Amino acid sequence: MTVRRRRRLGAAVIGAIATSAVIWQATYAALNNDVVISGNTFTSAGVTLTDNDSGRALFDATDLAPGPGATRCIEVTYSGDATAEVRLYLTGLDEHGQDLGALLSMRIDLGSGSSCAAPGTWTTLGDATLRTMAGASGWVNGLKPGLWQPAGQGAVTRPYRFTPVLADDDKAQGNRADFGFVWEARSL
Template sequence: MAAAGLVMSAGMVWQASYATFDDSITNPGNSWETGAVTLTDNANGAALFAGYGTNLPPGTAPSRCIEVTYGGDVTADVRLYLARLDDYGQELDTLLTMKVELGSGSSCASPGTWTPIFNTTLRAMPGDWASGLGLWAPDGSAKETHPYRFTPAIAADNAVQGDRVSADFVWEARSR
């Protein structure tokens, strides 16, 4: 009898140790979507000075304008820098001054106020995003276009006769 009571008592303790309260709640439908940075220009990526730079005399050459559009949906910094500068072992990169201006308007036809952002030799132009020329920080709420005007000037120095230089202008946007 004592043994039966012990088994019965152990069964009740065992059952009581497995009796619990529990509850749960689910928060369904979580998802994440990233923003994007997008840059385009009205030259469709073609050279700004294609067919322009042959037989140039010393002095200021005609300006060229390009419209750059930020179409991203996040706040970003847009900067301009030079890539793939090739002086072909000559001196024109140090004797060609490039004046670069950023317009406050939305097109080359309606540039608004021009703000100078660079005006020294092509060789001195920044060569990466970290040191790039920037004054433009679109907030990503809508497409935003700004014109850039480039005005080259060649030094009146006999050392540039027959020289050439080539480079790529790069606009890069990085989200904040």
């Protein structure tokens, strides 16, 4: 190998070593810092409704006569974590092939107070036949949307008053109608 080639090879080796040293030094000399934020958790809110009669039927009227029937009151409590809207609607109307759903009206009122004993001011949610109310059932058609919107900051109870009124019509004799009331809360 000639001297010239040896010098070139030596220069290349020395250059490679020098470059590696600079890179190593730059890497070694870099500043570094980390911030770790641990313990992050998420818990979703819930919507919870209960009533003061454990879901039992409000009415089991077997001798309903024309005119207003016995008024019933129930207390519904919202105890969810989120601001929500509570709506009431009828479901599952079964008239057994008869006409009682068209001859029996139901007036439904919501109290501004916290119990049936202290109802505050009553606001009428609906006053129509069972058939009409059941035909507009479901969340979208719930009675008076937007009327009760608890903030989700502790339990809130509202009284609901129900007054059935049977039409003075011979077609109502011996008829039967079954249905359910549904309270539904949805977070806003």
